[in-house]
Amino acid sequence: MRKETSPPLHPSHSSTDSMDTVPDTLSPAFATCHPVTRAFDIFASAVTRWTGSPVAFGLAVISILVWAVTGPVFHYSENWQLVINTGTTIVTFIMVFLIQQSQNKDSVALHLKLNELLASHRSADNHLIGIEDASEEELRRLAAAYLRKAAGEDEAPVANASS
Numbered sequence: 001m002r003k004e005t006s007p008p009l010h011p012s013h014s015s016t017d018s019m020d021t022v023p024d025t026l027s028p029a030f031a032t033c034h035p036v037t038r039a040f041d042i043f044a045s046a047v048t049r050w051t052g053s054p055v056a057f058g059l060a061v062i063s064i065l066v067w068a069v070t071g072p073v074f075h076y077s078e079n080w081q082l083v084i085n086t087g088t089t090i091v092t093f094i095m096v097f098l099i100q101q102s103q104n105k106d107s108v109a110l111h112l113k114l115n116e117l118l119a120s121h122r123s124a125d126n127h128l129i130g131i132e133d134a135s136e137e138e139l140r141r142l143a144a145a146y147l148r149k150a151a152g153e154d155e156a157p158v159a160n161a162s163s
Helices: 015-019 035-051 055-070 078-121 136-149
Strands: none
Touching: 035 136, 055 078, 078 136
16 A cells, blocks of 8 residues: 655645655755756766776876886886875866765666656655665664564565654
8 A cells, every 4th residue: 555645735835845755955965957056067077987998997007007107217216106195186076076976976867767657656655755864773663674574574664754
């Protein structure tokens, strides 16, 4: 049986407002239509796609080989070591933010797809919509309840992500 969790809708609210499934603007997963945000999203997506390519990997390997081969020329000096250390640190620092942006976007898209599946299936428990906002403790309790259900010990667990 489908469990409804939505209270009656106010005329100015949409159905997603009442289900608390759309992240609020304070959520890092929320994407606004601000031009800077959109530009960063496009840039981050392009960079993460490119850096995951064989060409990017090949360029990284070639860069390291060139650096290693130039070691004797620079007598393995501190400056020679500083070049690779500084370069890799800067690239790593920037890539953390770019990859995180892409992961946040992918995570939101995945949750929206799962929410759609839950909402469209008649026998699905609508309490699980938006469960990604639950605390670690709530998720562990829910996982344990589903394990008990799989073992035939219990009824279907009821999620309470909004508490």
